[in-house]
Amino acid sequence: MINEQIRDREVRLIGKDGEQLGIMSSRDAYGKAQEAGLDLVKIAPKAKPPVCKIIDYGKYKYELARKEKEAKKKQKTIDIKEVRLSPNIGANDLNTKVGAARKFISKGNKVKVTLRFRGREMAHMSNGRHILDEFAESLSDIASVEKAPKVEGRSMTMFLSEKR
Incomplete structure (x- = not known):
């Protein structure tokens, strides 16, 4: 979930440099993300409270895809x-x-x-x-x-x- 899709009352916010910004409402967190010109992305939805991070979503998706591709390379298929x-x-x-x-x-x-x-x-x-x-x-x-x-x-x- 990103930006307005996050509907939780409280979230734990992590800044763009990885520093803890504390627990706040999702609206405040989204406001801080907009200030930074980046996206608010829910990283750990199961945590109490859910963990959100201020990052560039496009870059985040790219990194995930790259890690997945790298993991596939290391796999060995047996025919x-x-x-x-x-x-x-x-x-x-x-x-x-x-x-x-x-x-x-x-x-x-x-x-x-x-x-x-x-x-x-x-x-x-x-x-x-x-x-x-x-x-x-x-x-x-x-x-x-x-x-x-x-x-x-x-x-x-x-x-x-x-x-x-």
Whole structure:
């Protein structure tokens, strides 16, 4: 809230240089802000009495946006990359998929390994588990199994994440 929007009976006022000006009515505080040629901004509405400060509102909004942007820069987003396998995958093809997963994990992403079953492969789903175990074993130096292999419909999925 700024300027006339502040309807509190009493507010604690902080001057433009950060000095405490004391507790006064919101009208008096607004008058002092107008004298200084600046805005009266409610900073802490939950405080008793609410805290208002005499500052340039445009500059205040800009500073808040800058701080928020800076905080976003420091955040690290983790994506989930997917590697799809089939139950009758060859050894070299499996090594290629392991290499791709290794690259994803080294960049800090999580990897979802999906083993898809089609047609008659559905009858031998238990044989597919050893492929996922072999996949996890070949990446055990840099990754750990976050979620164990689990059957969901026509596929078996497992999640790998970087070791801490």
